[in-house]
Structures are given as structure tokens and as C-alpha cells.
Amino acid sequence: MSELTFYEFFAGGGMARVGLGSGWRCLFANDLSPKKAAAYRANFGGDDLHVGDVHAVTPAMLPGRADLAWGSFPCQDLSLAGAKAGLAGARSGAFWGFWNAVLQLKAEGRAPKTLVLENVCGALTSRGGRDFASIGAALSDAGYRFGALVVDAALFLPQSRPRLFIVAIADDVEPPASAVDPAHGAPSAFRPKALHMAHAALGPAARKAWIWWRLSPPRVNVRALEDIVEDDPATAPWRAPHETEALLALMAPLHRARIESLKASQVRRVGAVYRRMRLDASGAKVQRAEARFDGVAGCLRTPAGGSSRQTLLVIENGVVRSRLMSAREAARLMGLDDAYALPSNYNDAYRLAGDGVAVPVVRFLAHELLEPLLGRGAAARRTA
Incomplete structure (x- = not known):
């Protein structure tokens, strides 16, 4: 045929x-x-x-x-x-x-x-x-x-x-x-x-x-989000602890409380984070970090700015680590297998x-x- x-x-x-x-x-x-x-x-x-x-x-x-x-x-x-x-x-x-x-x-x-x-x-x-x-x-x-x-x-x-x-x-x-x-x-x-x-x-x-x-x-x-995560990707190094804490500080109390609960559970969890502008109680715009732990990442966007790139949170043994999603992880989220040749530049690969x-x-x-x-x-x- x-x-x-x-x-x-x-x-x-x-x-x-x-x-x-x-x-x-x-x-x-x-x-x-x-x-x-x-x-x-x-x-x-x-x-x-x-x-x-x-x-x-x-x-x-x-x-x-x-x-x-x-x-x-x-x-x-x-x-x-x-x-x-x-x-x-x-x-x-x-x-x-x-x-x-x-x-x-x-x-x-x-x-x-x-x-x-x-x-x-x-x-x-x-x-x-x-x-x-x-x-x-x-x-x-x-x-x-x-x-x-x-x-x-x-x-x-x-x-x-x-x-x-x-x-x-x-x-x-x-x-x-x-x-x-x-x-x-x-x-x-x-x-x-x-x-x-x-x-x-x-x-x-x-x-x-x-x-x-x-x-x-x-x-x-x-597959769940945690199934496509790389251990130590070269294109997205783990952030220093104080940088992760700064990210968590951007979360609303309800989100932060959920993070603390997951830390206490001692079960490895992987979540995806976006930064968004929200209105606070006074009606003023504030930047918030919002995480989801349902095994699904948010929609990939092109990396025009930092808020357009998803951050991964990995909670394991009571410790929270964070980093940007790697280029290969982004490709996996689009259904591309690891044999697919990605651009060497991180932003070019993420945009692709x-x-x-x-x-x-x-x-x-x-x-x-x-x-x-x-x-x-x-x-x-x-x-x-």
C-alpha cells in the first residue's frame, strides 16, 4: 500500500x-x-x-x-x-x-x-x-x-x-x-x-x-510528570536552597501549607510551578507562585520571560528542591522520544x-x- x-x-x-x-x-x-x-x-x-x-x-x-x-x-x-x-x-x-x-x-x-x-x-x-x-x-x-x-x-x-x-x-x-x-x-x-x-x-x-x-x-x-523528570539535567541545574525558599515565599498561604504537608509525608512528589500575577486582599497585583501536584504539568509556553518557563518542585525526604524544567523534559511533554535531536541552546530547545x-x-x-x-x-x- x-x-x-x-x-x-x-x-x-x-x-x-x-x-x-x-x-x-x-x-x-x-x-x-x-x-x-x-x-x-x-x-x-x-x-x-x-x-x-x-x-x-x-x-x-x-x-x-x-x-x-x-x-x-x-x-x-x-x-x-x-x-x-x-x-x-x-x-x-x-x-x-x-x-x-x-x-x-x-x-x-x-x-x-x-x-x-x-x-x-x-x-x-x-x-x-x-x-x-x-x-x-x-x-x-x-x-x-x-x-x-x-x-x-x-x-x-x-x-x-x-x-x-x-x-x-x-x-x-x-x-x-x-x-x-x-x-x-x-x-x-x-x-x-x-x-x-x-x-x-x-x-x-x-x-x-x-x-x-x-x-x-x-x-x-x-505517564505521570514524575516519570519524565531527569535526575540531574545539564540544561537546568538545581537552584540553591535560598533560591528555592524565595520561590516558596511567593506562594499564597494555602499553597505553602500544602508544600509543608507534602514534606511531612516523606513521599517523593514532583510538581510544576508557574509564576502568575494575582490580586491580593487589597486589590493590588502581586506575583504568586502556584504549584500543582496532580501528575500533570501546565501548558508549555515559549520562554519569552522567566514566568513563561515552568519550574519543577521535587519534594523528597522532607527536602524541597527546585529548578527550571529541562529541555529534554519539555520535549518529553510534547511526546518526542529521547532520540529526537534538540537544539543545544536551552531557550531554543524550550521554544521548539x-x-x-x-x-x-x-x-x-x-x-x-x-x-x-x-x-x-x-x-x-x-x-x-
């Missing part, structure tokens, strides 16, 4: 490529960042990689008719923590460069059979839902039928990372019944309230083109992970939805 083919836009370190797996062949990859491109080359070679602005991608660069075009376009202008410029912003507006390439392929009769757009869940509500509606209008106007799902990486990995996935099919792709939800979008973990509200705000043509995709909850034994798409989520979507849409369902794979 021949391989399925794909274009990987906004490729970063190639995490969509890793997730799709060996049954897929990359025809073209693109990223603007030379540092991410260097990591891509280190792991996959550079024969199919174009480094440059997505707006400059032409049909001549895109061979054949791909089964899939994957686009994890920049999230900064759609994020709740960002500038909220939406698709009009300089970064998230890169979507339109991707879309122009798709339209040019369509004009040549080579439109990709399926599309996946991945972004933060803020894309559902950005600019009052207008950005999501704009994407829906673009897809339906070009003859694509589409639907959306929210999948949290915590289903597969010890990281809380809910992300929006818009899955579209060309008009010559007929979805199997197994891929379509017979309940027509009944609420589920994959279809939160915000998705239903975004769907309701679509224009008439986009609503007509909408498909409620069906996914079955995965059955995965998820924080900007990526979780590998097992891509594999899940490929297995449960993309491959069946392209005629590679479970039965087809068994008889190949």
Missing part, C-alpha cells in the same frame, strides 16, 4: 511529521525560523524543507496533490494572553499565507484532499468569534467541508494542553459514516461549549459545510517544544480521522 502524502506548513521541529508516522511521506515543509529549521534538518534532513515567509510559498514549490496539508499557524494574536489582533495580526495572520497557497493549488486542480489547522482554543473566541467565522467562510467558499474538535494533550501526556483542530475535506472526499457524529454534535470533551458557540456564529454557507466529526476517547496509560503540536495527538487524529477519511481505516490497514 502506498504512503499517504502531506505538506507541513509552520513545521517548527517537525512534530506533526513525527505524529503522522511512517505511513506518511512529506512532500514539502516550511518554517520562517532558521533555528527551528536547523532542528528540522537535524532530525529529518532538508530535502523537502523551505525556510522563509509562508506568504512567499508558490505552487511550484508544492509537488503533486498532497493527501493532507497540516498548518499549525502562529497563535500569538489569537491567544488570550496575546495582543488579541486576531487574524489581522502580523503573526497569526500568517494563516492567510497558508490559505493563499491552498487556493493557488485549487486553481491548478491540486487542492489537498484534507486540511488540518491547529491553534489555541482562543481561536474560537478571538475578536468575538469573527476570526473563527473568517476561517469557516474561507473553507466553505473554497469548496471544503469542515468541522472542529478540541483535544487536550493530557489524554496522552502529563501536560495540560487543550488545542483546537479544524479538519477539512475537499469536495471529492466522501467521509465514512464512522467519521461523522450521528448525534450531530452532542456536547463532549472534544466539543466544549465554546466550540458550539463558535459554530453558531458561523455564516450560512459555513454552517452548511460543517461536519460534526466523531472521535472515540483514547485508552492510554498516561512550546511552539509545537503534541505528537500523540497528531497520531490520534491521523488514526481516528484522517486515515479513515483517506480510505485508510482500521480494516484497510489490517488487509494491507
Whole structure:
């Protein structure tokens, strides 16, 4: 059986490529960042990689008719923590460069059979839902039928990372019944309230083109955060005791009391800490350190500032130690195995992970939805 083919836009370190797996062949990859491109080359070679602005991608660069075009376009202008410029912003507006390439392929009769757009869940509500509606209008106007799902990486990995996935099919792709939800979008973990509200705000043509995709909850034994922690990573040395104490001093009394309780238990516990701005009793903004010990890390972010990088707390034998999460730990939280070559610079490696798409989520979507849409369902794979 021949391989399925794909274009990987906004490729970063190639995490969509890793997730799709060996049954897929990359025809073209693109990223603007030379540092991410260097990591891509280190792991996959550079024969199919174009480094440059997505707006400059032409049909001549895109061979054949791909089964899939994957686009994890920049999230900064759609994020709740960002500038909220939406698709009009300089970064998230890169979507339109991707879309122009798709339209040019369509004009040549080579439109990709399926599309996946991945972004933060803020894309559902950005600019009052207008950005999501704009994407829906673009897809339906070009003859694509589409639907959306929210999948949290915590289903597969010890990281809380809910992300929006818009899955579209060309008009010559007929979805199997197994891929379509017979309940027509009944609420589920994959279809939160915000998705239903975004769907309701679509224009008439986009609503007509909408498909409620069906996914079955995965059955995965998820590793706990403590299972991916390195003992003494070179990229993230342990802090001095007084530095750890300064971090603990930033905690609210309830959080600090929990730390003391865990110290007294004499059981090894690993937690993740973020620094956040909170309001105190007087209404003034104060910096707080907040820890979670549920075996799951918070969502990885890019290391623009110290508060964007997670700190690990390890409590053992009544002693609390702290350090930044290492580059390899961040990669493990994205589902990359230890054979994946990371950039030598800590910030570059952490950014590569924080900007990526979780590998097992891509594999899940490929297995449960993309491959069946392209005629590679479970039965087809068994008889190949």
C-alpha cells in the first residue's frame, strides 16, 4: 500500500511529521525560523524543507496533490494572553499565507484532499468569534467541508494542553459514516461549549459545510510528570536552597501549607510551578507562585520571560528542591522520544517544544480521522 502524502506548513521541529508516522511521506515543509529549521534538518534532513515567509510559498514549490496539508499557524494574536489582533495580526495572520497557497493549488486542480489547522482554543473566541467565522467562510467558499474538535494533550501526556483542530475535506472526499457524529454534535470533551458557540456564529454557507466529526476517547496509560523528570539535567541545574525558599515565599498561604504537608509525608512528589500575577486582599497585583501536584504539568509556553518557563518542585525526604524544567523534559511533554535531536541552546530547545503540536495527538487524529477519511481505516490497514 502506498504512503499517504502531506505538506507541513509552520513545521517548527517537525512534530506533526513525527505524529503522522511512517505511513506518511512529506512532500514539502516550511518554517520562517532558521533555528527551528536547523532542528528540522537535524532530525529529518532538508530535502523537502523551505525556510522563509509562508506568504512567499508558490505552487511550484508544492509537488503533486498532497493527501493532507497540516498548518499549525502562529497563535500569538489569537491567544488570550496575546495582543488579541486576531487574524489581522502580523503573526497569526500568517494563516492567510497558508490559505493563499491552498487556493493557488485549487486553481491548478491540486487542492489537498484534507486540511488540518491547529491553534489555541482562543481561536474560537478571538475578536468575538469573527476570526473563527473568517476561517469557516474561507473553507466553505473554497469548496471544503469542515468541522472542529478540541483535544487536550493530557489524554496522552502529563501536560495540560487543550488545542483546537479544524479538519477539512475537499469536495471529492466522501467521509465514512464512522467519521461523522450521528448525534450531530452532542456536547463532549472534544466539543466544549465554546466550540458550539463558535459554530453558531458561523455564516450560512459555513454552517452548511460543517461536519460534526466523531472521535472515540483514547485508552492510554498516561505517564505521570514524575516519570519524565531527569535526575540531574545539564540544561537546568538545581537552584540553591535560598533560591528555592524565595520561590516558596511567593506562594499564597494555602499553597505553602500544602508544600509543608507534602514534606511531612516523606513521599517523593514532583510538581510544576508557574509564576502568575494575582490580586491580593487589597486589590493590588502581586506575583504568586502556584504549584500543582496532580501528575500533570501546565501548558508549555515559549520562554519569552522567566514566568513563561515552568519550574519543577521535587519534594523528597522532607527536602524541597527546585529548578527550571529541562529541555529534554519539555520535549518529553510534547511526546518526542529521547532520540529526537534538540537544539543545544536551552531557550531554543524550550521554544521548539512550546511552539509545537503534541505528537500523540497528531497520531490520534491521523488514526481516528484522517486515515479513515483517506480510505485508510482500521480494516484497510489490517488487509494491507
